[in-house]
Amino acid sequence: MTSTTLFSCSITVFLYSIKAEECKVYHVTDVLLKQNFVHEGQPLAVNCSVDKMLNLENIDYNLTWYKTGSHTPVSRDKHWRIHQQKTIIWFLPATLEDSGSYECVIRNLTSCRKVYMNLTVFKNIYGLCFNEKFATGEEILTSSNAKVVCPHLDYFRDEENNLPIQWYKECKQLEEERFVSFSDYLVIKNATLHDKGNYTCRTSYTYEGKQYNISRDINLTVTVSPPNIPPEIFYPRNNSIEVELGSRVVVDCNVTGAEIFQVYWTVNNTYIDVYYKSRVYEKEDYKEISYDGRPLTTVRLNISEVNSEDYEQHFVCHALNSFGQVATYIALQHRVIDFQRLLTGGFIALLLLTLVTLLIFKYFKIDIVLWYRSSDCPSLKKEATDGKIYDAYIMYPKANGVRHFYTLDSFVLRILPDVLERQCGYNLFIFGRDDLPGEAVASIIDETIKQSRRVMIILDSEALNYSVLEDTLEQQLVVYNALVRDEIKVILIELDNIQDNTSMPESIRYIKQKQGAIKWKGDFTERSYSANTKFWKNVRYQMPPRQNMSSSHLQLLPKLVSHTRATER
Numbered sequence: 001m002t003s004t005t006l007f008s009c010s011i012t013v014f015l016y017s018i019k020a021e022e023c024k025v026y027h028v029t030d031v032l033l034k035q036n037f038v039h040e041g042q043p044l045a046v047n048c049s050v051d052k053m054l055n056l057e058n059i060d061y062n063l064t065w066y067k068t069g070s071h072t073p074v075s076r077d078k079h080w081r082i083h084q085q086k087t088i089i090w091f092l093p094a095t096l097e098d099s100g101s102y103e104c105v106i107r108n109l110t111s112c113r114k115v116y117m118n119l120t121v122f123k124n125i126y127g128l129c130f131n132e133k134f135a136t137g138e139e140i141l142t143s144s145n146a147k148v149v150c151p152h153l154d155y156f157r158d159e160e161n162n163l164p165i166q167w168y169k170e171c172k173q174l175e176e177e178r179f180v181s182f183s184d185y186l187v188i189k190n191a192t193l194h195d196k197g198n199y200t201c202r203t204s205y206t207y208e209g210k211q212y213n214i215s216r217d218i219n220l221t222v223t224v225s226p227p228n229i230p231p232e233i234f235y236p237r238n239n240s241i242e243v244e245l246g247s248r249v250v251v252d253c254n255v256t257g258a259e260i261f262q263v264y265w266t267v268n269n270t271y272i273d274v275y276y277k278s279r280v281y282e283k284e285d286y287k288e289i290s291y292d293g294r295p296l297t298t299v300r301l302n303i304s305e306v307n308s309e310d311y312e313q314h315f316v317c318h319a320l321n322s323f324g325q326v327a328t329y330i331a332l333q334h335r336v337i338d339f340q341r342l343l344t345g346g347f348i349a350l351l352l353l354t355l356v357t358l359l360i361f362k363y364f365k366i367d368i369v370l371w372y373r374s375s376d377c378p379s380l381k382k383e384a385t386d387g388k389i390y391d392a393y394i395m396y397p398k399a400n401g402v403r404h405f406y407t408l409d410s411f412v413l414r415i416l417p418d419v420l421e422r423q424c425g426y427n428l429f430i431f432g433r434d435d436l437p438g439e440a441v442a443s444i445i446d447e448t449i450k451q452s453r454r455v456m457i458i459l460d461s462e463a464l465n466y467s468v469l470e471d472t473l474e475q476q477l478v479v480y481n482a483l484v485r486d487e488i489k490v491i492l493i494e495l496d497n498i499q500d501n502t503s504m505p506e507s508i509r510y511i512k513q514k515q516g517a518i519k520w521k522g523d524f525t526e527r528s529y530s531a532n533t534k535f536w537k538n539v540r541y542q543m544p545p546r547q548n549m550s551s552s553h554l555q556l557l558p559k560l561v562s563h564t565r566a567t568e569r
Helices: 003-016 272-276 308-312 339-374 406-423 441-450 461-465 473-484 506-515 534-542 551-568
Strands: 024-026 036-039 044-047 062-067 082-085 088-091 100-107 112-122 136-141 145-149 166-169 179-182 185-189 197-207 210-223 232-235 239-243 249-256 263-267 280-289 295-303 314-321 324-334 392-395 428-430 454-459 489-494
Touching: 036 044, 044 112, 136 145, 145 210, 166 179, 232 314, 232 324, 239 249, 249 263, 249 314, 263 272, 263 280, 263 295, 272 280, 295 314, 308 324, 339 534, 392 406, 392 473, 406 428, 406 454, 406 534, 441 473, 454 473, 454 506, 473 506, 489 506, 489 534
Parallel strands: 024 112, 036 112, 136 210, 239 324, 392 428, 392 454, 454 489
Antiparallel strands: 044 088, 062 100, 082 088, 100 112, 145 185, 166 197, 179 185, 197 210, 232 249, 249 295, 263 314, 280 295, 314 324
16 A cells, blocks of 8 residues: 555545534434334344435445444444444344434534434333333224334345244234235234234344344224225326436326235236336335325336337326226327427517617617717718718807806806817817807807707806896807707706796797706716716717817817808908
8 A cells, every 4th residue: 555545544534533522413303213112132223324314325424323422433343242334233132221322423524414313222021022112103094905014124134034023912923814924014904993902023133143032012003994995096197298218207106095015007918017127117105195184105107218119108007906996097208399388488588688678778878879989880970971060059148248157157168178079079169269259140150050960058047047048149040940940959958957947048948848958967076077977978979979080180170160261251
């Protein structure tokens, strides 16, 4: 053995040697480890088969038995009276001192778990052949063939230990013909209410050349069976199921009114196990109470791999009792594509996709349009080549000689050019900034509006209160071109919350009612100069697509136009 192997083994042993006190404790119900009773001097074997309950299937783990409170594991030497074989703890035989709590500790490389088992070893009282205090309770129905199981013999019946079990009722050996011992259970033919009572099953177990006596006490109760009716099969019901070729199929035949050995599967009038050998088989599964209070018997049909020949067969489940026999079948069909379901699913998926797209477009429409414009798509250059010079004509209330509107002038003359011209590359015409002294006001306004793609009207409540915009020549020309001639789009901006619209010119009020207004909620901080705020995105959305011109060209173009107008005059 190499040094690397020794080191690896050492690490593994260290990880498995975690103290039992550090394990997670599972209070496991009787489904796993029952309360165990055993006569003094008789053998007992208890299995800690907790793989499925603790999710340990297909996981490498180490299982060790301890007596609770002891840090010394149960020996694995088969010659010891108490020893462990695989997951089973053996008492050969049990003594009174063995009574108490035992724990099996399950460890792997990442976790440690602990499960408890309680054991009671009771003393054989002289002259007492049945101990009712430690008897196992069982119940049967009045029927033609009832079965009573001798408990806790799972690990004592093998090729070497297969002697018949002797059965006793009220300490008297059963010799009537209607009591038949078979394997580890007793069959009572034509069971009646008089068969209730105290039963004892006895056998022997030989280990390492030494023989041990085994006896189990059973308190049997008998319940009247349902009315004398034939069995009823709940499933299958002469139906078919769709399966894929090569797949595994499991079908349960659920029956009331019949015992396990009275329910079986056939195909082509031949028993399943005979016809298909190992590929298809049946399995006695479980028994529980059905909805009407009768015992439900289940025999499971297992097809490990569906062949093409299986699609032509009827797998028939038979059930019988002394009052009749019934049979139903299950047929296998090729899986058929449900086009209607696919179409319905596709339509629903398309509808959801459309709905999501509409919602996305509703909430991100402006961002999508602005991104599309920035992609330099050729279709967006149409408006840029319409022969017009300005992207927007800016109209706003002008201060008279007495009053000055600081907020309005700061927005129009500083913020608006900084964002739209410098950051976004638009070409604006602002009257009072871009016109030449001495020019005729009416002709400049009319000519400039015709050379602009948008008209941007800036409103301020303070200016409206003084009716600065009321019935001006500029307003009349803007309204004429925008509303009467319908040649230009209007962008309406309110710098504050204008609650009283009565002070607003009627034409402007009509424009606001028709298309709404963009409300300025900013201030004069650095953030208000960012073109990526919600307000400026709304303004850019209503502006025309930006022309692909250099900034120097955009700055020079208005001057050339103004110079041309001055020369013509």
